[in-house]
Amino acid sequence: MSNVTVARVEDRDLRAGRLRWAIGASALALVWTAVSAVPASGAAAPKVDPYSWTETSIGQPGLMIEDVDAADGAAWAVGSEYGERLVALRRDGDAWIDATPDVPGVNLVEVAVAAADDVWAVGWDGSADAGTTSPLVVHWDGTTWAEIPRPAEIGAFDDVVVDAEGTVWVTGWARIGSAETAVVYQYADGEWTEYADGLQNAINGNSLTVLAPDDAWLALNPGLAHFDGTSWTMVEEFPADGSQILSGVAAVDATDVWAAGLRYTGGAIQPIAWHYDGSEWSEVQTPNVSAQVYDVTIVDGQPVVVGEELDRDWASTPLVLTTRPGAEDPRLVQVASPTTNAVVLTSADADAGRLWVAGGDIDVFTGFAAYAELP
Template sequence: MRRLAAVLGVVACVFTGSSITAEAQPAAVQAASQWTVTPTGRQPANLDDIDSRAGETWAVGGDQVDGFQDQRPLALRWDGKRWKATAQPVDTNATLQSVAVAGAKNVWAVGEDRADPATPKPLVMHWNGTRWRVVPGPSVPTGSFGSVAIGPNGAVWAAGWANVGGQEHAVVYRYSGGSWQPLTTGLEGSINGNTLAVISAKDAWLGLNGGLAHFDGKRWTLVDDVPADGSQIPTGIAVAGPKNIWLVGVEHVAQDRPLVLHYDGVSWTRVPAPTGWSQLYDVALRDNRPIAVGERFEESGNRVFAKPYVLEYRGSKFVEAPSPDAAYGTLTGAAAADGRLWTAGLTSTTPDAEFSAFTAFAR
């Protein structure tokens, strides 16, 4: 849910209203500036997430229809030269918000089915190498999935929110043996699960609206290092190892600014980053070096415009890096595999133009 909300916020901004030198830069820093835009051919449309593994790269989001009142699920597959849209089993109002690639015949995507807008339901789909099929989600009166992850043992985990026992709160479910196992203990007072990382069955992290929770195999426990009052909203997480984890998002102050935290196995600490009006949505590790993507805001008269934004870690802090060539828009997803750093989101050529689903990569 968090990526879709972010995208819709960017659309509202766009339609209503330090460069880095090459000297002594690490290879990963230089690479991030050499972006190649890969046209998707989808307009109006947005992408909420991208994932890549073992030669498989997928991006998911939604096509806008009916004057932006409805969406249809959109899943694009990279064939090595261009993006190809795949046939969807859902033709009602729905969108995909997160994708996880395990292999050429094992891709999972989750989102929200709004066939009845008053009672949205979690949407889960699986790609078997030939086609997508809908996997029945947990039996809940209403809810939405905004993050999907595949554990080391191949189990699929999904996070978001749902009505459980008459109360709406953050949820995590694990799919195994054809059924969904609720892993919600400890989340009863939380609002929404934004971003999920699974290290093992007894070690997982969940970014919330707001706060951060850790799973020990039995229950989720909020960590004290991230306030749960909504002032800090984690939206993206990347794991290099159990004692090397990066978390990005937004801190709500007078003007929103990037949030970057690092976990060393003991505690989460704040990492310095630019403080301009901006926010981050996702982070990927390239050679274990974090690169975060999001949006920065500019004002002109009484209008506010969002523009793609990239930060990368250099030394002990995050610095602004060149963004893909796009006039307006936001970057909502990032992934790194097979020598490429991918990003996805939505862009437009002018503030009043229809937005397009956007992707780019850096070698």
């Protein structure tokens, strides 16, 4: 899919495999068109090298890594094998170990590591009926995976978060009554609670960050919303017309929140970033390149944004953006990515003195993970 020559329409989400490639063209449809990948003006900022990357072998061919997450000294990655069989990999010493759940017909797209014996992964199950998916949630207790009863019969989940109190949050979309809409569920004490009030005009929840039970942010398709413990309120500053789509959101604290995604205007796509200072959201300058970004994490109080840069022929190379330490200007600059043949970085996360990135090349199914030791 790195060379787009025909129109492509996707009507659901950004994060289901290479549906990440979809571009927001309206609030109801995501349209790929054969457009130029040339930056609108200017040139990219010079690449600098704040990170020294170490590539790791994932140990088997045919994989595309969708997400990597680390906590409590444990690291996990999830994805698919040749776009068909789900895969979960656990970092064991210096190697990735296959620890895939025994659940047929499903896809895993996101993983959250609360502890070495408390790992959650989400996606969807398409085995029951062609054209219909059911949301999937699985849990690792340190020894085995268990499938958690789903809160909805029809839908798909795209992100999972475990908050400081141990409550599990998931987002994506689900059929509620006769409507298919963005949803957020909480799972605690073996019970699901739905929080979809305020999300009726959104078609998918892409990324979620939780600061407290009454303080959470949700990147939507389209839009950006805040949770007050009861319902969601759309952020007025962020355009909800589909011209910008956010695929990642992360927070330093309640007064320092970052969101990233893409803008589609005039036949071109560019990375976007927004910042919340505790009172309002404002757009942050990004390099003037053709690119899509898929995830953002926080490293030493700074955002690290990952994705792919596109050339005139739609060929992709890994993209890493961050802010300059100590700079008063909050703009994002392009920095050196891992030296790899992976064309896209789908995920980033930091823990235990390491910044992890992961992704791959969907055209030849070459999965990839790398880390940088942090000061």
